[in-house]
Amino acid sequence: MIETKGLIKTIGDKMILRGINLSIKKGESVAILGPNGAGKSTILKIIAGLIKATSGEVFIDGKSLKKDSYEIKQKIGFLAHNSFLYDHLTPLENLKFFGKLYGVKDVEAKAKQLVDEVGLSFFLHDPVRSFSRGMLQRIAIARAIIHDPEILLFDEPHTGLDQQAIKLLNEVILKMKANGSTVIIVTHDFQQAVQTCERVIIFRNGKLVEDINNVSNNLELVTAKYAEQVAIV
Amino acid sequence: MNNLFKAAFIIAGKDLYSEWKTKQVVTTMLIFSGLVIVTFSFAFDPSNNAVRAIIPGLIWVITIFASLLGLNRSFLSETKNDNLYGMIVSPTDPSSIYLGKVMANFIFVLIVQLISIPVLFILFNFRFLGHLPLFICVVLIGTFGFISVGTFLAGLSANSRSSEMLLPIILFPIVSPIIIAAVQATRILLVDVEQIASAISWMQLMGAYNVIFFVLCFILFEYVLEV
Numbered sequence: 126m127i128e129t130k131g132l133i134k135t136i137g138d139k140m141i142l143r144g145i146n147l148s149i150k151k152g153e154s155v156a157i158l159g160p161n162g163a164g165k166s167t168i169l170k171i172i173a174g175l176i177k178a179t180s181g182e183v184f185i186d187g188k189s190l191k192k193d194s195y196e197i198k199q200k201i202g203f204l205a206h207n208s209f210l211y212d213h214l215t216p217l218e219n220l221k222f223f224g225k226l227y228g229v230k231d232v233e234a235k236a237k238q239l240v241d242e243v244g245l246s247f248f249l250h251d252p253v254r255s256f257s258r259g260m261l262q263r264i265a266i267a268r269a270i271i272h273d274p275e276i277l278l279f280d281e282p283h284t285g286l287d288q289q290a291i292k293l294l295n296e297v298i299l300k301m302k303a304n305g306s307t308v309i310i311v312t313h314d315f316q317q318a319v320q321t322c323e324r325v326i327i328f329r330n331g332k333l334v335e336d337i338n339n340v341s342n343n344l345e346l347v348t349a350k351y352a353e354q355v356a357i358v
Numbered sequence: 359m360n361n362l363f364k365a366a367f368i369i370a371g372k373d374l375y376s377e378w379k380t381k382q383v384v385t386t387m388l389i390f391s392g393l394v395i396v397t398f399s400f401a402f403d404p405s406n407n408a409v410r411a412i413i414p415g416l417i418w419v420i421t422i423f424a425s426l427l428g429l430n431r432s433f434l435s436e437t438k439n440d441n442l443y444g445m446i447v448s449p450t451d452p453s454s455i456y457l458g459k460v461m462a463n464f465i466f467v468l469i470v471q472l473i474s475i476p477v478l479f480i481l482f483n484f485r486f487l488g489h490l491p492l493f494i495c496v497v498l499i500g501t502f503g504f505i506s507v508g509t510f511l512a513g514l515s516a517n518s519r520s521s522e523m524l525l526p527i528i529l530f531p532i533v534s535p536i537i538i539a540a541v542q543a544t545r546i547l548l549v550d551v552e553q554i555a556s557a558i559s560w561m562q563l564m565g566a567y568n569v570i571f572f573v574l575c576f577i578l579f580e581y582v583l584e585v
Contacts, residue, residue, distance in 0.1 A: 176584070198449040199449045201447065213380050214376065
């Protein structure tokens with residue numbers, strides 16, 4: 126279970142998050158929607174432990190991210206805009222490095238299995254610098270799930286992907302969901318949001334303005350609620 | 359504690375392996391060192407006894423400026439695909455990242471010193487008659503002090519737009535005590551061995567500096583990584 130209590134983030138004079146209270150149950154899949162600058166990526170980065178909140182706290186399974194960050198980070202898989210991959214290393218070397226940081230057992234076999242699952246086993250020993258955006262994103266997905274995380278955080282994962290890569294990504298999300306993982310996706314793609322998530326949260330100006338449950342494949346409802354909230358300026 | 363060192367070794371191993379593959383950092387550092395040695399060997403007459411006095415300074419000029427090339431690359435290489443964020447979101451203590459980077463940078467500089475110092479002695483026709491174990495000790499302690507502070511400040515300046523310019527500006531005032539001590543101790547051990555007690559005093563100063571600054575950097579690195 127993920128719980129945020131009064132999360133506030135300010136950068137300089139600008140208030141990015143204005144007291145976010147959020148509760149996400151274990152195994153739930155949630156899409157966070159909102160216009161640019163609404164604070165969607167910021168809250169994801171705070172939950173992932175990448176940035177610190179100015180005030181407020183994040184609790185995961187009842188434990189504070191501040192106090193038990195080592196234990197909590199072990200449970201989180203984070204896929205950001207950038208791949209976090211080293212250009213000069215091969216997919217296998219990249220995955221082995223990150224796998225070792227997460228303490229994955231038999232990391233080489235696991236890395237090979239994941240590269241195979243994302244359909245790039247033919248490129249196992251090529252440096253990732255020669256990869257297209259879609260190929261990089263596939264390896265980045267493998268990196269995010271190498272330690273079988275209980276919580277998956279995806280920041281605009283569908284951006285720049287071809288249809289095949291989108292299908293693969295959605296398959297990964299649904300598979301992780303079926304395994305009981307909690308999934309949070311920040312996205313602008315409503316179609317993908319309703320295909321992969323049952324709950325949608327809408328952010329505007331650093332505030333949570335709408336929380337809709339049971340939206341699976343209900344694109345009309347999400348579009349209408351979004352228009353209703355984001356049109357109000 | 360085990361996890362802290364384990365992660366540091368993994369990060370250092372990654373940096374060393376990356377260098378083994380790309381050969382960018384050490385090669386650049388070696389080219390720079392070679393250039394300094396050759397230029398000075400032409401500028402000064404190696405047969406002149408007075409020239410021996412510049413050798414301790416030259417050792418540290420090579421170490422400092424070659425290290426700067428490596429230190430600058432150390433964190434800039436982690437910014438291309440936000441690679442550093444990948445480490446921050448993993449269950450890795452920020453101190454492990456610092457420790458791993460210090461280890462890798464230290465090894466890079468030691469490799470450069472291992473090659474450039476003998477070449478310097480050969481080109482300057484310098485016969486080593488000093489105290490070899492203490493000389494090695496001074497080189498190791500001095501280099502470690504410089505690298506531990508340099509790695510911390512390289513991390514601090516990496517997010518700046520002109521980090522390559524910023525690093526030397528903020529680094530030199532802070533490392534000046536250890537550089538002065540290292541040059542003095544090296545001079546005594548190479549050309550003035552009778553004053554060995556004085557060299558030991560300089561080494562004690564370097565030791566104290568290393569302990570204080572390494573512990574400070576180790577603790578404060580968490581704040582350097584704050585995005």
